[in-house]
Amino acid sequence: MITGGCLCGGVQFSVTAFSSAIFKCHCSKCRKAFGGASSAAALVGSEDFRWVQGEEGVREFQTDSGFKRHFCPDCGSILPQYLAGNQLYWVPVGLLDSDPGIRLKQHIHVDSKAAWETLDAETRRFSEGFGSSPV
Ligand SMILES: [Zn+2]
Numbered sequence: 001m002i003t004g005g006c007l008c009g010g011v012q013f014s015v016t017a018f019s020s021a022i023f024k025c026h027c028s029k030c031r032k033a034f035g036g037a038s039s040a041a042a043l044v045g046s047e048d049f050r051w052v053q054g055e056e057g058v059r060e061f062q063t064d065s066g067f068k069r070h071f072c073p074d075c076g077s078i079l080p081q082y083l084a085g086n087q088l089y090w091v092p093v094g095l096l097d098s099d100p101g102i103r104l105k106q107h108i109h110v111d112s113k114a115a116w117e118t119l120d121a122e123t124r125r126f127s128e129g130f131g132s133s134p135v
């Protein structure tokens with residue numbers, strides 16, 4: 001079991017198995033939300049994810065277009081969120097307390113990546129979302 005949590009430790013969760021490898025999303029919204037070159041996350045089936053502490057305090061921000069991010073009200077860390085349509089949790093892997101065993105396999109929304117970001121040569125790249133044209 002892998003545990004994770006926010007910067008202040010107020011919100012904590014655990015994962016028993018991952019349903020995907022790690023992917024980085026370079027879209028403009030993820031870059032803003034993370035304050036970096038991309039988001040880095042993996043997917044977890046709802047039966048493999050559990051909130052341990054602080055779930056009731058999690059805040060949600062939603063843009064006009066419907067893009068949502070959940071965050072800790074005390075420290076601002078981005079937090080996992082449930083993707084109801086897929087019955088999966090989207091879990092930012094920087095929150096994990098130890099090596100989850102899975103590795104980075106895909107870059108998505110590469111057409112939107114920051115001009116200053118350099119991508120590794122081995123990882124699969126997609127122009128937009130999963131299943132879009134490889135770059
Ligand atoms: Zn926090």
Ligand SMILES: [Zn+2]
Nearest residue numbers: 025026027030
């Ligand atoms: Zn994104």
